[in-house]
Amino acid sequence: MVEIWTNQILQGVLLGGLYALFAIGLSLSVGVMRFVNIAHGDLIVMISFVLLSLTGGLGLPTLAAVAIVIPISFVGGYLLQRLLLQRVLGKDVLSIILVTFGLSIVIQNALQGVYGADIRKVGGGAIETATIPLSGNINVGVLPLVIFISATLLIWLLDLLLYRSRIGARIRAVSDSVATADLVGLRSARIYAIAMAIVGATMAISAGFMAIWTNFDPTSGPSRLLIAFEAVVLGGLGNLWGTLIGGIIIGVAQAVGAQFDAAWQVLAGHIVFLAIFLTRPQGLFPKY
Amino acid sequence: MTASPLLSIENLSVYHGQFRALTNVSITLGAGEVVSIIGANGAGKSSLLKTIVGQVDRTEGAIRFEGADLRGTHTADIVRSGVALVPEGRRLFPSLTVEENLEIGWEVGRRGDIGFDDVYRFFPVLKEKRRQLSRELSGGQQQMVAVGRALLANPKLMLCDEISLGLAPTIIKDLYQIIPTVRDRGISILVVEQDISRSLAVADRFYCLLEGRVNLSGRPADVTHDTVVKHYFGL
DSSP: OHHHHHHHHHHHHHHHHHHHHHHHHHHIIIIISOOOOTTHHHHHHHHHHHHHIIIIISOOOHHHHHHHHHHHHHHHHHHHIIIIIHHHTTTOHHHHHHHHHHHHHHHHHHHHHHHOSOOBOOOOGGGGTOEEEEETTEEEEHHHHHHHHHHHHHHHHHHHHHHHSHHHHHHHHHHHOHHHHHHHTOOHHHHHHHHHHHHHHHHHHHHHHHHHHSOBOTTOHHHHHHHHHHHHHHHOTTOHHHHHHHHHHHHHHHHHHHHHOGGGHHHHHHHHHHHHHHHOTTOSSOOO | OOSSOSEEEEEEEEEETTEEEEEEEEEEEOTTOEEEEEEOTTSSHHHHHHHHTTOOOOEEEEEEETTEEOTTOOHHHHHHHTEEEEOTTOOOOTTSBHHHHHHHHHHHSOOOSOOHHHHHHHOHHHHHTTTSBGGGSOHHHHHHHHHHHHHHTOOSEEEEEOTTTTOOHHHHHHHHHHHHHHHHTTOEEEEEESOHHHHHHHOSEEEEEETTEEEEEEOGGGSOHHHHHHHHHTO
16 A cells, blocks of 8 residues: 555656646746746647657657757747747736737647647657566656656756856846846846747757657647646746746645546646645745 | 047937926036036936936937937947946845846946956955845945946946935945046046035036926036025025
8 A cells, every 4th residue: 555655656756847847937937037928838739749740740759859849949939039028028917918828829729720639649769668666566667757857957957047157147137127137238138038048948848758758739738837837836936946846746646636536636736736825825935 | 528528418308208307408528527417306317317328218319428329229238338327226136146236237338447356345345245145235235236236337437326315324425435436447427416515526517407407517616505506406
């Protein structure tokens, strides 16, 4: 019995790594750039479909396809910010929500038009089924472990970038006050675009892992956004490590819920989120 | 004053929506000069500085810095050309350390003689607190960071907007003591203040603003205190 629960919790922790990967980009846009990108999940799903085309259509190896979409997403994030999001940022809270909501709908419909409504998945090769036996009935999947380690590494790298680099200091300065940044001569629009480019690169990484580990279809975005949003809020705004912990909490809650009844898996995550949110609305480790 | 001024403002009018904050203001400032802009609250002093650094869209007239019209120029380019602002209310980045705040000034400005060692020599306390978040500093120390940030941009012209506001007299004295030192490094200074005595004591020339118009200008030694006070309050 103990072994079963240990296994479920372990699988939940690893699932939390994937959720944290979904949420890292959102954590940057909500916590640092101070806006909610409703299209966050849809952008990840869109990149997953691009990966599907590169692997299925062109026959590229998955790793090579991910290596191609990371720089493309970086540039895409930059352009998205400069050409669309920057135009409404700072006007009022509703404008950016409406624009990204509209973007979400456009992406979903475009994906349905191009790829149809079928559920898809990208082949990951032998890594998908490889496991490491720990003891008895406890096994750790290599892919979930790689995802968890990648999430941790990515957060560490982003933390270094934000708190130990010049561009990180500039991003935090603009996050503190766009008006002051402009007043002293920082180019806030360009800095925001660079931050969004970084968000784009993190989306590509999470899309790569999501496309291999889970199924997706053109309407999967909002459910990914919801999980990501919960992880960000649970962890506390602006705290990337908090986002990882938020993801783990939701992952463990889902795994434990599923142990009682498979139908409870998703609901258990939301219930735990609500319970923590009610007692600590500022999140567990808020930076601001 | 030199024949060709470093800063020349000609018939400048500035609008905030329907409200006209400045009307036909003309001001010159030569290289190496310290010029004070005095005026009561709402006289248009801060609007003038914000307009110089390109933060106000609706303007008429001309603002020339080294002969080039600054109107329509991005603030970042104005700073890069040699104009740095010490904004009213310090306006530091609270989640950045003292050193990171200073680095912002260094990065946005032009390369020049003034480095971090100079700033730490002007304000030794900042060296001790360089790893602390700026929001943890006292008001006076925060003002030192704001001045240091502007100096590290290596400006030819430094704009100081009410640097004494809300500070203890001893701190104000310390801040004003560096103005002659800064001028000796070849930096011209435009000081905006409500405090008449403090402002005129460091200035070569001054302009008094009343309701957005210049109503008195000259050298502090050439006018009596009473004359300045009368124009300051529009009596």
